[in-house]
Amino acid sequence: MSDKKSIKKVVLAYSGGLDTSIILKWLQVTYGCEVVTFTADLGQGEELEPARRKAELLGIQQIYIEDLREEFVRDYVFPMFRANAVYEGIYLLGTSIARPLIAKRQIEIAHETGADAVCHGATGKGNDQVRFELSYYALDPNITVVAPWREWDFKSRTALIDFAEKNQILVTKDKRGDAPFSVDANLLHTSSEGKLLEDPAVEAPDYVYQRTVSPEDAPNTPEIIEVGFEKGDAVSINGERLSPATLLTTLNEYGRKHGIGRLDLVENRYVGMKSRGVYETPGGTILLQAHRGIESITLDRGAAHLKDELMPKYAELIYNGFWFSPEREMLQAAIDKSQEFVTGAVRLKLYKGSAHVVGRESPFSLYNQELVTFEEGAVAYDQHDAAGFIKLNALRLRLTGARRNKGTL
Incomplete structure (x- = not known):
């Protein structure tokens, strides 16, 4: 005390x-x-x-x-979304x-x-x-x-x-x-916990959800939107530039309308117990899909895979309260470096609780259609080279296989 x-x-x-x-x-x-x-x-x-x-x-x-609101989205939400951070696989x-x-x-x-x-x-x-x-x-x-x-x-x-x-x-x-349950809310999400939600075997009643319509009641017609990015941060919707807080507010409205972003989760609290929470993150769910979509064509494979390896640690640091720790700041520096060319636009289809990427383009795209086409292209890729590539990668497997079979190469 x-x-x-x-x-x-x-x-x-x-x-x-x-x-x-x-x-x-x-x-x-x-x-x-x-x-x-x-x-x-x-x-x-x-x-x-x-x-x-x-x-x-x-x-x-x-x-x-x-x-x-602007500081919250600009300096906290957006840096976190550059990392695609989710705790225990699904919590935003x-x-x-x-x-x-x-x-x-x-x-x-x-x-x-x-x-x-x-x-x-x-x-x-x-x-x-x-x-x-x-x-x-x-x-x-x-x-x-x-x-x-x-x-x-x-x-x-x-x-x-x-x-x-x-x-x-x-x-x-x-x-x-x-109160039947407690609620915490901000521009990114609403969380509901406790009381009638404490039994994880019982489905949460629909009135718990305050920011989204039920996916069953969402429009029967899909809606296409386009989210523009600059250096990893969303900057526009359908070509209109918006401030960070206004952009997230707009995405929230799209998510509300289409029943996107509902989550019923049993999570592991840092203090040691498990708890059940019902979350709504409509705009954030759309933003995560969009960000991963633009990264898919702008990030090198090594950088993308390393980011995915670092992400659970980064998410855990935020969940556990270590935003101002040296290790979070170190990870943020690496993540921000990876976003140098994450610029472009992503089109998403919103429909009855889901947000799917249906198109993506960037002036810094690493996607080369001539390289991946099934038609012969005039590019520097000789399919015969793949044989040596495979044989070198198989060498250690052949050696261990030979040992297992008591043979020699």
Whole structure:
């Protein structure tokens, strides 16, 4: 537990919801310190001004509400997508990639306001506490971290509600009972976990999905879109240049319409347990397919295969909270180098939950139609050379085969 006497001012990651409002008051009561609230707009789709009003009602003087959508996509989502990062084969890391940006801005605000501590609302069972705190300490090794869920004595939802009522914190009717599941959202994805979703054998009800129509209800006619890339980052849709956040927002709308990006996953948390999550990443799912499509014609085989070997490690670093680690930055440098010629356009067919690449072109394409055609082409490829190539590659196999058969070459 943090030293109550030493904390004079704390920067709280504040959503304006019931839990962080309780945390805000708890900090004032328990630590007797000044609280600075920070509310980040990462594209979660909620009105944020109510958070300002709630903070003001609780006596907060320094209130930060910031639109970080462009920075989020440009400096966090896009670098991650250059790596084609997926955790455990399928998870697009929507929650994981948002935490380092929130943490970075909290530390910056702490320095701006003279705060000596930061506070998050993550529980003691999940990954987010790790992601926040590893980022805090990487950016300010001497910062004090307050983690209320690991410190306070509240044992139940009822106890939290009682504390809220005693301290004149508004508790709406829909917050008095247990929520059927918890939701985290940003411009990249929505995740739903807990309560009615805890049994992995039971299918999630359709109302859990908030960002996509059911694939069965999606249009019966496919839609073709074109995504343009420059040096590995998407820059346009159907020929129209868009800012990073606007581009992802537009892809989200295409994905919503066609029921793309749903995922029901049992994942391995960094803290050791398995958890079941229901995710929606509509625009990100389209973007991943498009990026792999443009890489397929612009990346050399060795570079492409090495990227695929490095990717699971890179994804794991993000999932586990090591965005600001030296090894992630080293991997990012290698990944970014690979994207030097990843420029061009990819056409995708969107249809009932799927996004398929149907065309790709680039001024830096390594695809040579004369080399691969079945017709004889006037290019520097002699099919007779393949015999020697195969024989040299077979030499070690012939040697081990001869040993196995107690013979000689």
